Amino acid sequence: MATKRLARGMGSFFKDCEHPTSRWAKCPHFYKVRYRGPAGSQVEESGFLTSDAAIDRLTSVYKAKKASPANQASQAQSERIEKYGQLRFREYATEWKAGQRHLGPATVVSLDSLLQHHIYPAVGSRRMNTFDPKVVDNFIRTMERNSVGLATQSNAYDKLKSILLDAHHLGLFEDSPLLDVSPPQYDPKRAVIPSPEELRALRGTGDDVFQLVVELMSGCGLRNGEAAAVNLSNIVADDVYRVSEQVNQVTKQYDRLKHRKVGEYRDVPLPRRTKNTIESLTPAWPHDTRTHRRATLPRLQNGEATATKLHELGYLVYGAARYAHGLADASAAGVIPLTMDVSDDESMQTGIRRIVAATGRIDVLVNNTGYGSYGAVEDVSINEARHQAEINVSGAVGLARLTIPCMCEQRGGKIVNVTPVGGRFHSPQGGWYHASKFAMEALSDYLRLETKPFGIDVVITSPATSGHRATPSRLPKLHAASGTGSYAAQAVAVLAELNSEANARRESPPSVMAKAIARPSPHASPRSATSQGSGPAH
Structure with a gap:
């Protein structure tokens, strides 16, 4: 049985008789058409007097399939794959980063550092459609060979993971490029609490700024960013220090307290030694002033x-x-x-x-x-x-x-x-x-x-x-x-x-x-x- 096929995806038409294709025009038998239905199963129809009628039927079925939502989604995915699959990772990451409007300044600085120093040198020039689990695993192995710290390895992998998952959601990969990849195993160590002897040694080391930060961290239990934002006005009583802001250690700018809303504060006990250090390391001005002045050494x-x-x-x-x-x-x-x-x-x-x-x-x-x-x-x-x-x-x-x-x-x-x-x-x-x-x-x-x-x-x-x-x-x-x-x-x-x-x-x-x-x-x-x-x- 001979058949005639149209363009890919449109199907075919034929006659189920002994006549060759050259005799179909004069043959009394009906034409039949065969095509794939919406579910993907094969459909066969009969009763078409002429080849033009058969072709018209296949064309209408093809147009209907192209107009269906499922097909449009598939076509859109194909366009995305064609557009983004050929991009270099550096180019794709730049577009991805532009959409991360929720990131704070410090997070952006950290992201840029990881991209520039660890991710781009390893995979920056790779085309997006070439990523697979083996490529990601080799990226981790490269960081291990370069003796990159586990914490940095973990952070760099997380950023690469976020970008590749975004590409996977766009349909660039049939299977996730992170499938079965073992991420860096980072287990943060417990904080080391210095002994009294070590604290005494720290207080005799470094410049004035370091001394003041050490005193506030050890005396009032402040984080380093909170200590860096020392302010005479925050001495609200002889034995109370009010923590109202911090210096972001990445951007070096004043910011709200961590895990607190703007304007929120907490009061902490203020040892006499710490109070004397704050007052001695800052210019003198009245303690009851309402002008908000930060300490200048x-x-x-x-x-x-x-x-x-x-x-x-x-x-x-x-x-x-x-x-x-x-x-x-x-x-x-x-x-x-x-x-x-x-x-x-x-x-x-x-x-x-x-x-x-x-x-x-x-x-x-x-x-x-x-x-x-x-x-x-x-x-x-x-x-x-x-x-x-x-x-x-x-x-x-x-x-x-x-x-x-x-x-x-x-x-x-x-x-x-x-x-x-x-x-x-x-x-x-x-x-x-x-x-x-x-x-x-x-x-x-x-x-x-x-x-x-x-x-x-x-x-x-x-x-x-x-x-x-x-x-x-x-x-x-x-x-x-x-x-x-x-x-x-x-x-x-x-x-x-x-x-x-x-x-x-x-x-x-x-x-x-x-x-x-x-x-x-x-x-x-x-x-x-x-x-x-x-x-x-x-």
């Missing part, structure tokens, strides 16, 4: 006041600080905040690249970084001395080195290195600190000689004081290093002097330094070194 005052003053003079100012709250007041005054850690080369490089990309130039660099750790030279550990030198010398000079190429290209610029007069005079128990400041003075002098042909001025400006006010972060360092043993009596005398009213009167207020640094000098090069102020401004 003393070491940031000169930089913040200078940034604000330069902004008032018409400069476009980027204020860099290690933590978000470091330039809270200056930011409110118009200074552009920039998170930067001078102990982290990548952090400094990223910050400078951002400024140059946005402005195309850097005219003035004010280096106000500083870290103070006291104790007899014999008593202070080499690691602590090295850490102090890395911040006070390597950090400051490293930042200058990153800005010099831009200043050389524009044939001009000014680098202001702020160093207390501890770089010219010395006091007991401060040997390692003074050594770092002497080194900064010497490097500034050499840097001035090297960069002068390129039109770059290097200036040293110093507050007219020892610059060594004893903050609670330095007290435990000095006490831990030399509070006992051969240098104990000397350490007590040094602390008494640093905490004296006479020493406080010699402190130059931040406004004096700000005016000195911001003072324009259009007709003459600035002096290579200046000492500014002596006591409060009048």
Whole structure:
């Protein structure tokens, strides 16, 4: 029995007789048609006098099937497969991410990091229609070979899983590409609670910001983000601290408390030691003030006041600080905040690249970084001395080195290195600190000689004081290093002097330094070194 087939999916027509196809037109037998019905079963119909009638019947059945909802869905799926199946994973992930409007800023930053550092390098160029369980398992094995931490492995797999499941729901895969894949087995370890001895050691380590965070976390039981949002106004009673916000450790911005609505807070017990630390590490203002002011550490005052003053003079100012709250007041005054850690080369490089990309130039660099750790030279550990030198010398000079190429290209610029007069005079128990400041003075002098042909001025400006006010972060360092043993009596005398009213009167207020640094000098090069102020401004 001969048959004639139409286009794929339309079916066929024939005559169930002994005549060849060439005789069908004259044969008296009826034509028959055969096609697939909506359920997929084969259907056969008879009684068509001519081939045209048979073809018309098959055409009408085919059009009816094409117009059915089930067929339209199948056709739409085919179009999606054709459109998205050929996309590279990076392209598909970009479209997927654009639709994740519910993600918070911190989650977006985390997602971007996982995509850029772990997922894209492994599967970014792969076409979407080539994913299967073997590809996903190889992705996990690649992270294992690269010694990626289990927590990061788990997070990266979860993000890849979300994107591939989205593609599976679109119909790109017949079977899930995650089928029978064993995900990374991450079992978070229990939090380690430091012992009293370890806490005492922590309180004598790091800079003022670290000390304050440690004190709030250990004394009030705060999370690190909550501790970073320290605020004098939150001391609502002598023994009560109100936790009302946190600093998001990813975005470095203030945010609502975790798991709480905006405006909600909780009150926690405030030990006397913690209260004293908060008050000593922040500028003094009335406790009953209703103005919401976040804490600004003393070491940031000169930089913040200078940034604000330069902004008032018409400069476009980027204020860099290690933590978000470091330039809270200056930011409110118009200074552009920039998170930067001078102990982290990548952090400094990223910050400078951002400024140059946005402005195309850097005219003035004010280096106000500083870290103070006291104790007899014999008593202070080499690691602590090295850490102090890395911040006070390597950090400051490293930042200058990153800005010099831009200043050389524009044939001009000014680098202001702020160093207390501890770089010219010395006091007991401060040997390692003074050594770092002497080194900064010497490097500034050499840097001035090297960069002068390129039109770059290097200036040293110093507050007219020892610059060594004893903050609670330095007290435990000095006490831990030399509070006992051969240098104990000397350490007590040094602390008494640093905490004296006479020493406080010699402190130059931040406004004096700000005016000195911001003072324009259009007709003459600035002096290579200046000492500014002596006591409060009048």
